[in-house]
Every structure is written in structure tokens, then in C-alpha cells.
Amino acid sequence: MNASSLRSWFTPKRIPAVVAGILGVVVIGVILANSDQTQAIVLGLGGGALIAAIALSITLNYQGSGVVNFAAGAIAMYGGYVYYGLRVNGQLFLPPIPNPLAPIEGIAHLAGAASFSLPHIPVFITLAHPSQGTAAFGTFIQQPAMPVWAALLISVMVLAVMGLAFHFLIFRPLRRAPVLAKVVASVGLFIVMQAVIVLRFTSSAKSVEPILPTKPIRMPRGVSLPSDQMYLVLIVIAVTIGLWALFRFTRFGLATRAASENEKGALVLGYSPDFLAGVNWVASTVLAGCFGILAAPINQSIDPITITLLIVPALAAALLARFSSFVVTLAAGLGIGMLTSWIQLVSNKSWFPKANGSAIPGLADALPFVIIIVVLVLRGKSLPTRGSIETIKLPFAPRSKGSFPTTMILGIATIGLLFLVTPNWRLAIVNSLVGMVICLSLVVLTGYVGQISLMQMALAGISGFTLSKVADAHHIPFPIGPLLGAVVAVIVGLLAGVPALRVRGVNLAVVTFAAAVTIENLVFANPAWSGLQGASVRSPSLFGFRFGPNDAWTKPFGGGKGLLPNPWFGVFCVVVVMVLVLAVVNIRRSRIGRHMLAVRSNERAAAAAGVSVSGTKVLAFGVAAFIAGIGGALSGYRFGSVTAGYFGAIPSMIFLAYAYLGGISSVSGAMVGGIIVAGGILTTIFTNWLHISEQYTLLLAGIGLIIMAIQNPKGVAGAIRDGVHLVQRRRASTSDVSDSAIPEPVEATV
Amino acid sequence: MAMLSISGLSVSFGGKRAVDDFNLEVGAGSLVGLIGPNGAGKTTTIDAITGFVPSQGAVDFDGTDISGLSSTMRARAGLGRTWQSSELFDDLTVMENLQVASERVDVRGFLRDLFRPRNDDVSELTKILDSLDLAGSADALPTDLSHGQRKLVGVARALAAQPKVLCMDEPAAGLDTVESQALGRRIRSLVDGGLSVLLIDHDMGLVLTICDYLYVLDFGQLIAEGTPAQIRADSKVITAYLGERHSDDHGDEHGVDTAVPAAPGGTPAVGGTTDG
């Protein structure tokens, strides 16, 4: 490379990548002076290779079809399980396929014919049988059912079919949709894959045997590296070189690049963009899946979460490479892997930040978050540039009329129900009420202002943990405790939200998801706070009256001792939901609501109209964090404890799905969203009446989210509203034909 | 006294100069036109004045230098603009579009609205809609309106903020001749009422009849300025612009590198009219 081509290569756009590269080299140089640290860095290569492969898969998808695929890590994890099922059990598992006969069976069961059974769609296809092997140390060791090559071959074929299915069923229908709709669909895909694996294999880890040889390779200065990690690195380097050459030298690669700029470009080269997108989907799915298979043995086990969440460092690597350069992606992926491993090592050192005497876990996981924030904030602009405006098409946000009486009537009816129904329905109502609060927070932030947040449950958790660890520990009484929690959630929400002011659309989804992962690892799983077992929350009491869900209660009018959960806790939840509902309705009806929707529609035009775009967003982040914080406190009371698993990054994604399904831009949508949350009213109907397992809720939520993203409808609440309008309009047109005024869109119910 | 004056204004994209060392002045209560072929840099000039692209040079508004202010602050100071492609808030009704521009939010008002939303007075806004023949559309959504009506709502929204200076980017594009003339009269009467206006339009008939003074841009450079009579007579303008228009009167799809202005309603190649 001569000087002039170097000068043209080095544009301002490349500064972050170059700076990161130089920093990386310096850090590595300093550390290499120290051999145990060198060892740690080298041991990060295997993880780095997996991160790089997932990042390459993301980049490939982006080039091929403009999708930022949040599910790339989940695809790698899924591939690992496909291989595991084949190799160990000789079985190919199938995702749940809806059985048209199931409802008939369910109705028969409902009618009392419990033994009535119709044919079921198989769950596994058995291809080989495991043979019982030799007895060693007194236990039978099961021999793998299928040779490695056969299991690998079938896995690759399955992954290729999956790639095609993703293209044809999900992303091809979305090809002209805004990038954000594609992100929502990929979040749906993430949830679906995760749910399928949990359904088929449970969420506990399975031990896996190595595929690549694991003989340690000796290197200078006493450093050694298991050979499988070395092979992984070599493979990912080979893949990168292959992709680089493919995109640089072949018509196919050229056409994909051209298509990613504009569709005509590919047509000129004789390829249909659609074909290119399909091929790239197959390639990226096989790539991620194969590395999931090959890399799972590094940790000796596979579980549904670990590899899935590598999406965060992989996104950081892909962002550093601007979703375009394969070589930079590779370097960034390997670098993040090695740095992570190094941070884990130095966490044993005395100077490393400690909590309760042990090193703070999760600091290594915070690294990708820091990279993402720095890169995006450096590159971001506080207003989008001309021509780059990209907003997700969100459903219409109606102005409600008559919501006060409706809220009152529904609230009082719910309170009445709480005392009448059996305990499991009471619990379902409470779960739905808590879910409604979280969905309301998404209505404000995503529905009204168009800012996609994948961290609302993490903010809820911040509040729950504050309630447990600060308020309870210092005997701060009831109404102040949860309010304090909500205020702390607001502070954290603003800390994460303020850098997000320069970041929009897909990138905001990336930032908030990385923030949620970081909060989960750094705060919730922090031994100083709770560790994995959770932290207890004392039940609320006011003037000596205890109304936690597990506090004993007596029925009114001398009815004797009532069954738990305590309905008065439900009453408390109803009151909270009613207050928040009215507040969110009022936001939509007042000035701030109009400003929020203006920002959602068009940031540049909003600024030209004198709206403070940043101020409006900050306010929305704050209000949404406050509402989520209230929700977190409620769920703390509901369970009597707060745990990391309930409030992490994945639950945040899942709640976005519920809110989206219900109808993300209206308060009534949040009500529907609450009804469909896991453990809520709908799942209780499923389990109690239709005998459908609760585990299917997540699966259905994920599928629903994908359908929502493709069809762009207004959610369940919107559909109901449209139905009501249609009926009203029919009536109006039959009674008064001359009335042609455009009916003002008004929300029929709350 | 000049309400708005820019001096040495330059904007570049990548190495390309879209506006080059441009000086312009809009006097109080005057109507100044800015014309030029497609891609000349007219929209970019307005973007720079209103703070939507980074630029070099000074922008003085009402006696103070505003080049350090954000778009929002410039708008609040009384510098309004309209957009070439309307850019309405499609999720809000027409009246709500206007309300966004006329209302300010503060924290105390917000907290009060949470519990008891105000019923904001919209009588002033109704008058603005009336004056632009939009009275019947107050509760319609922008997407239900015709293209011409959408453009008018864009103007109404800018007026709702009660600006001192209004920069209008092709407000008449997409209007028919009658509508266009009515809009011209309306703009003229606003100016006679004290508003200062910087008007971009391709409708030469309109611009040459209503403006007090004109600037002509081509390839980012000022090629002429003067009263409409002077511009009509300017040979450079005639060759670069008007002459060709008279000999070759059609809208050009790829007008960026030709000097032919798009016919009214034609698709400008730059800045993408999305709602045409």
C-alpha cells in the first residue's frame, strides 16, 4: 500500500477503528511482558473466534439484506443443540409445529374425556440409537449415537434449511420495511429460538465432548493453548479470508455490495437482490451455527443462554467494522475475546475493584458495552442528517376520550374479581397487573417517542434491588421504599439514556440491550448485592396493615381466613395501574404527548418547530424508567424477592414483545400486553382450560412479535379498536349517508 | 435593518462544496427570493441558516450571531422554516401539528398535565388554518390530505410558531396555478403585515411577481442578485437558467446536472420529495 492509497484509506470514518487498533496493540504489548497474562490472553482466542464468527454472520446478514440480526448468537446456540441432539441421542429435534388437532383434543379434555387422544406431531426424529457402552468406574457411559461427521453434515443441512426459512418466511416479506422493523423481527426470532431450545432440552446445561483435538500446544515462554482453540482461530481466519475474497473478487460479492447500496446495482450485475439476500441468509446461518457447534466444547457444556448472549460482544465487533469490513470484524472479535479473558484473569489481582472482598464479576462483560457506547456516541449526531431519516412505522397513537370513567369501572370490576376468584386466578390477575406496568413504560418510550428500548426490565430490576437492599435494609417504610427504587431506576435510565440521545434506531436497540446485559452482570449477579439466589423483599405495610401477597387476610363481613395470595395486594396493584394509566393517557392528551409524537414522526421537523428533541427524549427515558421502576418494586413485593434471572436482558426483550403484541402505542395495548405476559391471565386460561403448557407462552410471544413486525398492525388493542370503528362507521353510514366528515380517531376504551 | 443576514456561508459534503461563500440579506418586512436550478444549493442554504447542516460563515438573526445555536434554539428565537417535502408529523392531526409548533413544554406544566391536562386555546391556530383554507381539515390526519393541502399545512405549522423570519422551501411546488397564486397573495400579505420571508421556488411567475429582491444560485455560487426587473434582464441568469427554461420547458427527472428547473410538481432529484 503506497502513501497515497493509505491517505485515501484513512478517512475520518476510520478513526475509531484505527484508534481501537492502536490501543489494542499497546495494551497487548504491555501485557505480553508478563507471562501468566499472556496465557490468559491466548486463552481468550477460542471465545474470540466464536465472537468473531457471530460478528461475521451479523455483517453478512447486514450486507445481504440490511438486517441487524439480534438472533445471530441464538442461531449459534441453536446449531450447537442440533448437533448435540444428533451426536448424543441420534435424534433430530423439531420445533413445535402447531397441531390442528390439538384444540379438538383440548375441548374433549375440557368436556371430561381425559383419556381422549389424537395423533401428535413428533417432537424428535430418531435417526440412530445410542448404544450402551462399556462400564467404567461402575457407571455405564453412554456411547454417542452418531459419528461426528454424520452429525455435522446433518446439522449443516438443517442450518441451511433454517437460513432459507428465515429468508422466505421473515426477512423477505420485510425487505422494504424500515431497518427497525427488521430488528424487531430478529428480536422475535431470538425469543423463538431460545424458547424452542428450552422446550426441547430444558434450560439446564448439557455437557458436550470435544470435536476438535484438544492436545495443548506449547508456545514460547511457557504459554500453552489447547489445540481446539487454535483450530477455531484458524478456521475463522480462513472463513474471513474466504468472505473477503468472495466479496472483493466475485460477481456475487460485488452484486451483494451493490445491492446493499441500492437494489438496481445488483440487477445490473445480473442478480436479483432477493436471491442474494437468500444466499447470504443461508451462509450466515450456517456460519453462526457451525461455530456454535465447534465452540461449545470450549466450555465443556452447552446451555441456552451463554452463546446466545455473545450477541453483545459480536455486535460491538460488527459495529467497530461498520457492518462492512470482514477483516476488521475478525480483528475486533478476536480482540474482544482476548481482552475479556485478560480482565477475568486480572480480576484476581489485588488492585482490581472488589465487592465484599471478591472481585466484581461482570466487569469483563461490561467491555463490549463500553466499546458500543464509545463508538456510537462518537459517530452519532444529535439530529439525523438529511436523507438518513429512518423511523420505524409505529401504529397510530390514539387520543383517548372518556378514559376516566372507563378506568374507574374496569378498576372496580377487577377489585371485585380479586375477591371472588380462586387463588390461582387471583395470582394471574396480579401477574398481569404487574406486566401492565412494564408495558406502560414501553408505551411512553417506544410507543410515543419511537425509541426502542431493550432495557426496561433491567431498570425495573434496579428499582427492585434498591427496594430490597437499600430501603428494606435501612427500614425505610412502604410508600417511600418503592418510590426510592423508582427514582434510582430513573437515575440509571438517564445514565443509559443520555448517551442514547446521539444514537437512534437500530443502534439504540443495540445500546440498550448491551446496557441491560451489563446491568444484569454487574449489579444483579453481583455477590455484594444478591448473587444468583436473589434478595428478599419485605412485604409492604401501611399504618400497620400488611398487604403483601403472602400476608394472612380475613375475608370481609366475617368470612373467616382467606386463601393466599392476599387479594389486598391485588387491590394495591389495581390502584397503581389505574394511576399510571390515567397519567399515561394524560401525557398523550397534553402538550408533552404531542411533542413526543412529533419527535417520533420526524426529529428534524420537530426541531424546526422549536421542540427540544433531546429534552423530549430525556423526559421520556425518565418517565419510562420511573414507571418501569414502579413495576420492579411491584414484582419484588409479588415474589417476596428479586432475582437476576427475572430482570435481565432477555426478559427485557420479551417484554418488548408483549408490549408490541398488545399494541405498543396505546394504553389499551399495554393492558392487553399485561394480559398476555407469562403467568398472566392468558397463560392461566391456556394452562387451566386448554391444557397448553405455560412454556409455550414465550414461543407464541416470539412468533407474535415476528408477525407484528411483518404485518405492522396496531397490536391486539388496535385490532379491537378498528373493529369497533368499522361497526360504528357502518352504523353511521346506514343512518346518515351525507355525513362524510373524517371521524376523529378516538380510542374506544382505556 | 436586516432581520437575517448571512456572510461567507459555505457548506461542503465530503469534498464537495454545496454552497460557496454566499452572502445574503433579508430586510425587516421584505420578501426575498432565492432561485436556482436543481441541486444549486438552495435547500442546503436554508438548512445552514436554520442549523441543520454544519456550515462556515456567520448567520446573524435580528442583530445577534446565531451560528452557535441548535436548530431548536434558532426556531425558538423566531426563525421559522418549511420543508421541500412538507415533513409533517403524520401521527398527529393537522391541528396537533400546529399545536406542536405553538406550544412550549416545561417541567411544571408537564407535571400538572399528568393529573389534569390543560385544554389548550387553539383559536389563534384556527385563524391560521382559516387563512389558508384549511379550516375543514383541522382534525384530519396529514396522510388523508392532498399533496397541495399537505404543503399548506407545512406553511401553517411554520406560521403557528409566530416567526419573525420565515424560510420557505418550495411552498408552491405541487400546487396548481390557482392555488399557487393564492399562496403568493397570502405570503405577500404576511410580509405586508411585518413578516420577513426568504422564499425558494421554481415557479418563476410566482417568484418574479411577488418578491422584492432576488438571489440566484448555481452550483453553490451566487451568480446574480437584484430586483425582479434586474434579474429578468441579467444575461448570466438567462443563459444559466431562464433562457433555457423558455426554450425548453419541461420537467427534468435528473435535473441535478442540467440547468433546467423542474416543472411545478416535477420530482426534484435531490432532497427526495417523499410525499409527491
Ligand SMILES: Nc1ncnc2c1ncn2[C@@H]1O[C@H](COP(=O)(O)OP(=O)(O)OP(=O)(O)O)[C@@H](O)[C@H]1O
Ligand atoms: N446530505 C448530503 N450529503 C451529500 N450531498 C448533499 C447532501 N445534501 C445535499 N447534497 C448535495 O448538495 C447539492 C445542493 O443540494 P440542494 O438540495 O441544496 O439543492 P437545491 O438547490 O435545493 O435543489 P432542488 O431544486 O432540487 O431542491 C446537491 O448537489 C446535492 O446532491
Ligand SMILES: [Mg+2]
Ligand atoms: Mg431543494
